[in-house]
Amino acid sequence: MNLLGSAVFLLAILLFSTFLNWYVFQAIKTLSLGLTSEKLRQGIYVAYWIIFGGITIWYLVTFLRIFLEGEISTSTQTMLNVFLTVVVTQLVCVVFLFGEDIVRNIQAGISYLVGGAKDFAFPTRKTWVSTLAILVAAIPFFSFVYGITVGKHNFKVHKETIYFEDLPEAFDGFTITQISDIHSGSFKDRAIIQKGVDLAKAQGSDLLVFTGDLVNHKAEEIEPFLDQFEAIKAPYGKFSILGNHDYGDYIPWPNKDAKEKNFEKLKQQHGRMGFQLLLDEHVTIEKDGQMLQLIGVENWGVGFKSKGNLEKALEGTEKPEFKILLSHDPSHWDEEVKKHENPVQLTLSGHTHGMQFGIETPIIKWSPVQYRYPNWAGLAEQDGKYLYVNRGFGFHAFSGRVGIWPEITVIELRKK
Known part of the structure; x- marks a missing residue:
């Protein structure tokens, strides 16, 4: 400013x-x-x-x-x-x-x-x-x-079962655990991190994904917790993407080289935790001879860094294939993903934190963030394409959570 x-x-x-x-x-x-x-x-x-x-x-x-x-x-x-x-x-x-x-x-x-x-x-x-x-x-x-x-450590497991007509039969009942927005620089206590990690491990999902914002600003912030996140295992792998905070754009650096070295170090941290970092690319997940495509893009968001290249990430995929996209900012789904001619059946995002403040009851769901993001927490659908927005593992700026608790998501894919 x-x-x-x-x-x-x-x-x-x-x-x-x-x-x-x-x-x-x-x-x-x-x-x-x-x-x-x-x-x-x-x-x-x-x-x-x-x-x-x-x-x-x-x-x-x-x-x-x-x-x-x-x-x-x-x-x-x-x-x-x-x-x-x-x-x-x-x-x-x-x-x-x-x-x-x-x-x-x-x-x-x-x-x-x-x-x-x-x-x-x-x-x-x-x-x-x-x-x-x-x-x-x-x-x-x-x-x-x-x-x-207390509330910022009040981890909750949110489970969603989503039905798809074009889901390969081998993946009927396939489960995905999603965590997002760790913001490790905001944590000081390993015991608190372990509480969330244990919940994620207890889900026993087939696949683990992390949808960005590993740190607040610097790669070193995650170092005290690397072994804890590395301990979460999944039989079909662990995959991750970058969020807007991961680029180090919000603090001054002594020079360009220092910022670039921090960014390279951060990408290496993903590997140290056992995650395969997807940078505008896709991988094939195979089960019983059938396949789905897992796609990951760099951050793309309205009003934030829009570096992600969906076209590049989709190269080599076919329209009939079942696709899951990891994209940090849910505005990407609204602006590009759900309209794309190469259909992506499910997008997993984070970013909003539900603004860490709001009301969620069976009757009322409100947060000030809804005036910025139409899809800010939970499941959304349009024309058979789904978006799930995780409320975030950690917190940032406001060191608390009121009514919008930290989340571990479990998605179950089912054949309609």
């Missing part, structure tokens, strides 16, 4: 945070009116502004550090956790207070029209509304605390 862009961003953060702090302060003032001690009330007001004014300054200083350093470190990640927790909590509170203000203004207008200016008094805030606002706002607050401390 250039200097002007950084300045505008920091100003926007200052104004937005100050607005939220001021609005929530109205609830604090309303509730404190019940206190008999004026000195205590004033002390609460001063403490509120010292705490939240200090937090706002922390936001600004840390965002400036991120711009200057070019990457999110452990210390700056802590600020992002607090920023998201506080902002979402305050926004929920403000919704109630703003709604009350609309009602108060309508009441004031009616009162003025009916009674005139002589006896006019603007309606005061209701204590019960401020109480309700703070109580409801406590829900996202404690949800974020849980997500930061």
Whole structure:
């Protein structure tokens, strides 16, 4: 981000945070009116502004550090956790207070029209509304605390059975375990990694695939965990692709050569974990004399690096063949894959993380990321072509998960 862009961003953060702090302060003032001690009330007001004014300054200083350093470190990640927790909590509170203000203004207008200016008094805030606002706002607050401390390690296995008319009979019941978006630079504890690895191993799938973003920025981030991922075995092999973070594009490098050496090292790390890295190419998986084509492309995404070459990866495959594509960004499926004349029956992606925040119930499925990606988690289908978007193994930037838990996917292929 250039200097002007950084300045505008920091100003926007200052104004937005100050607005939220001021609005929530109205609830604090309303509730404190019940206190008999004026000195205590004033002390609460001063403490509120010292705490939240200090937090706002922390936001600004840390965002400036991120711009200057070019990457999110452990210390700056802590600020992002607090920023998201506080902002979402305050926004929920403000919704109630703003709604009350609309009602108060309508009441004031009616009162003025009916009674005139002589006896006019603007309606005061209701204590019960401020109480309700703070109580409801406590829900996202404690949800974020849980997500930061526990939720980001709350691995879930998602199983999908998908039926295909053109699936070779030998592959009826064939299983694929998918992991994605490890973001190893965000992990510090091998025991947490092992929890997810053990879940993946326990599935006993025929094939294991990894769909990109092994690291946050640097190849060295995965080194403490190489042996753990190497221990996952699959009888028909382990295959992987690159994600947008794997190219090292989001941090400054001393020179071009250093960046290229990091990239080459990262590709070698895949081999050290037992993965065959697919770079715009395909391999044939054979079972009982029948075959399917497993295709892997480099990252291709709308708004991100679009280096993947699907045409090159498909070279040598035939239209009637059953194909599975590994492509990190699900926007690739929307923009190119599902329209391609050489049909790909199943695409496996990741990338979105489900934004690590949202609601998933049998009735409601929502995350802010859906306004950017129409297919952001789970299974999608169009004209008999399927996409599965994994919610991610790890986390990045926001060191937590709220409602969108880390995922191990198991896909079972069945003959229709």
